[in-house]
Amino acid sequence: MSSPYLRRRITNALAMVLSTLATMVGLAFLAWILWETLRQGISALDLKLFTKITAYGEDGGLANAMVGSLIINFIGIAIATPIGVLAGTWLAEYADRTKLGESIRFLNDILLSAPSIVMGLFVYTIIVLPTTVLTHGSTTFSGFAGGVALALIALPVIVRTTDEMLRLVPSTLREAALSLGVPQWKLTLQILIRAARSGIITGVLLALARISGETAPLLFTAFGNNYMAINPIEKMSSLPQIIYQYANDPGDSMHALAWAGAFVITMFVLLLSLASRLILSRTKVSHD
Amino acid sequence: MPVNQAALPTDILEQRSHRDARHERLFRWLLKGCALIVLAALLGAAGATLWGGREAFSTFGWHFLVSSAWDPGNDVYGALVPVYGTIATSFIALLIAVPVSFGIAVYLSEVAPAWLRTPVASAIELLAGIPSIIYGMWGLFVFAPFFANHIKPWLTSNLGNKPDDGKLSWVAEHVPFVGKLFGSDYPFGASILVAGIVLAIMIIPFISSVMREVFQTVPTRLKESAYALGSSTWEVSWDIVLPYTRSAVIGGVFLGLGRALGETMAVTFVLGNAMQLSASLLDPGTSIASTIANQFSEASGLQKSSLMALAFLLFVVTFIVLLIARLMLRQLARKEGH
Numbered sequence: 174m175s176s177p178y179l180r181r182r183i184t185n186a187l188a189m190v191l192s193t194l195a196t197m198v199g200l201a202f203l204a205w206i207l208w209e210t211l212r213q214g215i216s217a218l219d220l221k222l223f224t225k226i227t228a229y230g231e232d233g234g235l236a237n238a239m240v241g242s243l244i245i246n247f248i249g250i251a252i253a254t255p256i257g258v259l260a261g262t263w264l265a266e267y268a269d270r271t272k273l274g275e276s277i278r279f280l281n282d283i284l285l286s287a288p289s290i291v292m293g294l295f296v297y298t299i300i301v302l303p304t305t306v307l308t309h310g311s312t313t314f315s316g317f318a319g320g321v322a323l324a325l326i327a328l329p330v331i332v333r334t335t336d337e338m339l340r341l342v343p344s345t346l347r348e349a350a351l352s353l354g355v356p357q358w359k360l361t362l363q364i365l366i367r368a369a370r371s372g373i374i375t376g377v378l379l380a381l382a383r384i385s386g387e388t389a390p391l392l393f394t395a396f397g398n399n400y401m402a403i404n405p406i407e408k409m410s411s412l413p414q415i416i417y418q419y420a421n422d423p424g425d426s427m428h429a430l431a432w433a434g435a436f437v438i439t440m441f442v443l444l445l446s447l448a449s450r451l452i453l454s455r456t457k458v459s460h461d
Numbered sequence: 462m463p464v465n466q467a468a469l470p471t472d473i474l475e476q477r478s479h480r481d482a483r484h485e486r487l488f489r490w491l492l493k494g495c496a497l498i499v500l501a502a503l504l505g506a507a508g509a510t511l512w513g514g515r516e517a518f519s520t521f522g523w524h525f526l527v528s529s530a531w532d533p534g535n536d537v538y539g540a541l542v543p544v545y546g547t548i549a550t551s552f553i554a555l556l557i558a559v560p561v562s563f564g565i566a567v568y569l570s571e572v573a574p575a576w577l578r579t580p581v582a583s584a585i586e587l588l589a590g591i592p593s594i595i596y597g598m599w600g601l602f603v604f605a606p607f608f609a610n611h612i613k614p615w616l617t618s619n620l621g622n623k624p625d626d627g628k629l630s631w632v633a634e635h636v637p638f639v640g641k642l643f644g645s646d647y648p649f650g651a652s653i654l655v656a657g658i659v660l661a662i663m664i665i666p667f668i669s670s671v672m673r674e675v676f677q678t679v680p681t682r683l684k685e686s687a688y689a690l691g692s693s694t695w696e697v698s699w700d701i702v703l704p705y706t707r708s709a710v711i712g713g714v715f716l717g718l719g720r721a722l723g724e725t726m727a728v729t730f731v732l733g734n735a736m737q738l739s740a741s742l743l744d745p746g747t748s749i750a751s752t753i754a755n756q757f758s759e760a761s762g763l764q765k766s767s768l769m770a771l772a773f774l775l776f777v778v779t780f781i782v783l784l785i786a787r788l789m790l791r792q793l794a795r796k797e798g799h
Contacts, residue, residue, distance in 0.1 A: 185693035189572055195564025196573075196581060199669070202662050203588045206599045213602075256495045263492035274496075279791075281499045283783045286716065288723025290750050291506050291776045294757075294769065298509035325502050332499060356481040358488035386592020389725035389750065393757055413594050413726075420598050420730065428602065435598050439591065446590045450583075 207439070214436020217429040222437075227415060228399040231426035235434050237401040238415040241316060242385065244403070245395055245411055248320025249384050253327035254377055258366070260328075261335025261373075266361055269340075278336065285329040289322075293390030296322040301394060316402065316409030319395025326387055327380035334376025338369040375449040382445040386438055388413035412438055507776055514770025516763060525770060531736045531752075533760075538767035540774060542738050546653060546746040547775070550728060551721040553657025553742070558665045559714055565665070566672035567698045582673065589666035597730030600659040605650030605731050608658075613650065613743060616643045621743070645743035651733035654742040659727050664717035671713030671790070675706040712789030719783040723775060725750035749775045 225234035260277075268274025300318040342365055350360045366373065391414050398408040412434045419431035517525060517538060528539025565585060569578050618624040622633050622640030633640035645652070679702050687701045703710065733745020734755055747755075749771045757768050 181693055181696070185695040188567070188695035188698070192564040192568040192572055195561045196568040196585075198561060199565055199585050199588065199665055200581070203584060205603070206588075206591065206595065206662075209599055209603050210595060256498055259492050259495035260499060263489075263496040267489060267492060268496070277496050277499055279787060280503055282787050283780060284499060284503055286719050286723070286779075286783055287503070287506070288725070288750060288775055288779050290723070290725045290753055291510060291772050292502075294513065294753070294772050295502075295506040295509045298513055299505065328499065328502065332496075356485055358485050361488070382590060386594055388592075388594045389754055392754060396758070413592070416594055416598065417726065417729075420601060431598065432602075435595050439595055442590055442592060443587070446587070 210432070210435055210439050213429070213432035214439070217433035218436070219433070222430075222433050226399065226401055227410060231424060231430070233430075235412065235415060235430065235437075237398065238410040238412045238434065239437070240401060240403070241395065241398070241409040242411040242413070244405060245316050245319040245323060245391070245409060246381060246385055248317060248405060249323030249327050250377065250381055252321065252324035253331055253380060256324075257328050257331025257376075257380070258335050258373060261332045261376075262339060262361055262366065264332065264336040265339035266357075266365065281329045281332050284325075285333065288389075289326055289387055290389035292325045293322050293393050296325065296390065297393040312406055314394060314396030314408045316395050316405040316407065319391045319409060319411065320405065322390035322394045323384040323387060326390065327384050330380035330383055331373075331376045334379065335369070335373050338372030338376070339365055341372070342368045371452050371455070375453050378445050378449040378452070382442045382449070385441055385445075386413060388417050392417075503780075507773065507780075510769050510773035510776055512769075514766055514768075514773045516766035517770040520763060521767075525767070526774075529738050533764050536763050538764065540749075540767075540771055542736055543747050543749045543752045543771060544774070545738060546656075546732065546748040547722055547750070549653050549742070549746070550656040550660055550732070550748055551718055553654060554660035554664055554721045555714065555718055557658060557661035558668055558717055561661070562665050562669035562672055562713075562717075563710075565669040566676055567702075569669075569673050570676040570702075571694050571698055582670070585666050586670055587666075588662070589670070593663065593724060593726040596659055596663055596727040600655065600727060600731035601651070604659065605655050607650070608655050609648070609650030613645075616743065617645060621645060621741075641740040642742050645739075645741045647733075647744050649733070649745075651731050651745050652741075652743045653732065653746045656728045656732040656746075656748070657742075659731050660721045660724060663724065663727055664720050667720055668713050668717040671716060672706075672710055675709040675713070675790075676702050678709075679705050708789045708792040712786045712792075715782050715786035715789065719779050719786060722782060723750060723779045725754050729754050 219234070221232075222234040223236055223239065225232070226237040227233050227235060228237075260281075264274055264278050264281075268277070296318055300321055301314055304315065304318075305313045346364060346368060347360060350364050351357070355364075391411050395409045395411055395414070397414050397418065398410045402409045416431045416434045416438075419427040419434070422428070422431075521528065521538065524539070526540055526544070528537075529541040530537045530539045531542060532538070569582050569585075573581060614625070618626065619630050620632050620639055620642070621644035622629065623644040623646050624630065624633070629640070633644070683701055683705065684697050687697045692700070728748050729751035732747060732751055734747050734751060735745040736747055736752075737744070739746065753768050753772055757765065760768055
């Protein structure tokens with residue numbers, strides 16, 4: 174065997190081993206993180222997590238944080254979904270290949286990975302500060318402000334999936350409707366969005382998965398609250414914020430509560446991404 | 462009345478088409494307004510942080526960027542320490558994540574048997590879905606102690622300039638800088654290096670999935686020609702696939718960098734939050750995002766303004782990085798279109 178040939182063989186074998194190793198390293202870290210979250214989370218699971226509030230400290234649970242997370246996420250999705258779907262529709266149906274459309278599509282992709290903490294500060298400036306001034310300090314941080322911050326993070330996800338899903342709808346559908354004299358707005362609302370419905374729902378689920386673990390933007394908007402708050406104009410606790418607070422606490426029992434919260438969030442996010450995958454794979458089959 | 466019978470339908474039709482046109486206009490404006498909110502969010506975030514940071518910028522001027530002071534007692538603030546921490550952790554993250562992601566992408570597109578590709582790829586993508594606070598907790602409670610017990614002692618005694626037994630290793634004595642980089646008498650794991658590693662794990666799925674996606678756009682006949690000429694799998698990956706997809710690969714790397722720069726939670730937990738400038742990667746530090754997360758709710762006056770100014774810097778830098786990323790990625794999309 175000639176030596177350059179041998180060298181090439183060795184280089185190749187080495188590269189193959191290294192690339193396999195890289196994949197195994199990635200998978201190993203995934204397994205390590207999930208395993209720790211499951212192990213520590215399950216051992217900390219307790220009924221009081223769901224019944225008691227955080228005001229009791231280490232004897233308490235996470236009930237107010239869970240309720241707060243649900244409310245804030247709901248506000249975020251409720252704001253981002255209509256805006257995101259309509260904006261995505263505009264990009265796909267009205268502004269495709271126009272200059273403004275292309276730039277907004279491009280900027281939306283940037284917003285998709287913009288630092289979430291800056292979005293938190295933005296909402297702090299436009300909602301928390303004005304309400305503080307207008308109410309003379311009686312309303313400062315609020316669950317609503319947290320919801321708006323999360324909406325800004327969910328928005329680009331929904332815009333993008335709506336845009337992509339609408340562009341997958343066959344143009345024969347549009348032509349058929351238009352030839353029957355259906356106005357374009359009716360075509361868009363009643364036919365195209367319906368045809369792309371499952372894809373759009375997937376986008377909303379992905380956005381929900383994305384925001385339900387967000388912590389940074391909530392620190393200066395919803396702030397946190399050790400008591401049960403239902404009214405969105407009050408300060409509101411959320412699971413990620415409580416995890417952040419408890420993990421930085423020196424007490425071990427607080428850490429256990431933080432792990433329990435981490436476990437709940439991780440399960441929620443994994444279930445969401447599983448659900449969105451299922452919906453998407455089902456639609457792919459039905460389109461074929 | 463035949464006249465009326467004839468007039469009625471056209472009347473209705475005319476009314477209807479007027480109504481449709483009106484609805485159409487309204488609908489267009491509504492959609493366009495929603496799309497412009499995306500634009501408003503970006504401009505607003507930049508504007509709000511710039512406005513919030515105006516006091517800091519006007520008080521310190523350009524000095525804000527190069528000053529390492531952060532002293533709430535004397536009300537003097539500079540961005541250097543958090544900026545250094547952000548850049549150092551992101552750089553370490555890229556140093557680790559880029560080769561690993563490339564390996565994963567090559568494995569998934571060239572090496573792995575076909576039946577294994579989809580499950581492994583979805584598992585790696587699962588990593589991208591885990592919330593960053595989970596990475597932070599895992600880093601704080603699991604990885605940082607592991608690092609402090611098993612990896613750090615080896616690094617300090619074999620590479621660092623402050624080994625526990627006082628004996629300098631050959632590397633620390635003869636290779637410049639290395640001793641400083643790995644010398645530390647800080648007893649805990651939380652450090653710039655650990656933050657960089659946790660960030661690397663976070664951005665690997667982003668970079669590798671972009672790389673894998675763009676590797677799949679390489680025309681099969683190109684690869685097959687190379688194989689037919691006797692190329693090995695590695696040569697096809699390195700000499701054919703990588704050059705063909707170069708700009709998009711760089712785009713993917715910048716996308717990962719953008720994520721790493723702006724990441725808050727995963728970093729805050731494992732960086733140690735020390736406002737100090739240390740040459741050692743094993744010492745604690747701080748980053749822009751974690752400084753804001755830690756201090757903003759208790760800050761007021763000039764300190765709050767300085768934090769806003771930091772956020773503005775972060776936003777502008779990530780915006781530019783992500784802009785480059787998207788432009789690079791778009792080049793490949795264009796190529797694909799032809």
